[in-house]
């Protein structure tokens with residue numbers, strides 16, 4: 001996992017790792033199989049997204065995922081109070097993500 005920033009100054013909340021007793025250099029997160037209605041996707045565990053957001057995105061930040069897939073990153077962003085914008089090359093993924101996110105009343 002690389003956290004990349006273009007600007008010289010950027011948001012980095014190291015305290016989030018300290019608070020949750022998470023090692024900085026090695027993360028162990030259990031796989032979380034999900035059903036994505038037959039779409040050939042590679043969803044990753046919510047916790048992986050959550051850690052990245054807690055460290056690299058302010059509480060009311062906006063998450064841009066240019067590889068939306070099934071929408072895990074945007075869903076986790078929404079559930080933690082952040083806004084999200086997703087883009088995908090494949091219309092099926094856009095429709096799947098939009099439908100599942102819109103079905104979840106906590107997502108925007």
Ligand SMILES: C[S@@+](CC[C@H](N)C(=O)[O-])C[C@H]1O[C@@H](n2cnc3c(N)ncnc32)[C@H](O)[C@@H]1O
Pocket residue numbers: 041042043044065066067068069070071072073074087088089090093
């Ligand atoms: C592994 S999924 C991403 C998972 C996703 N970020 C999530 O949170 O669940 C990768 C997605 O990237 C999309 N993709 C691949 N190349 C792309 C491109 N050039 N532009 C936009 N989307 C692309 C694929 O269609 C696929 O849905």
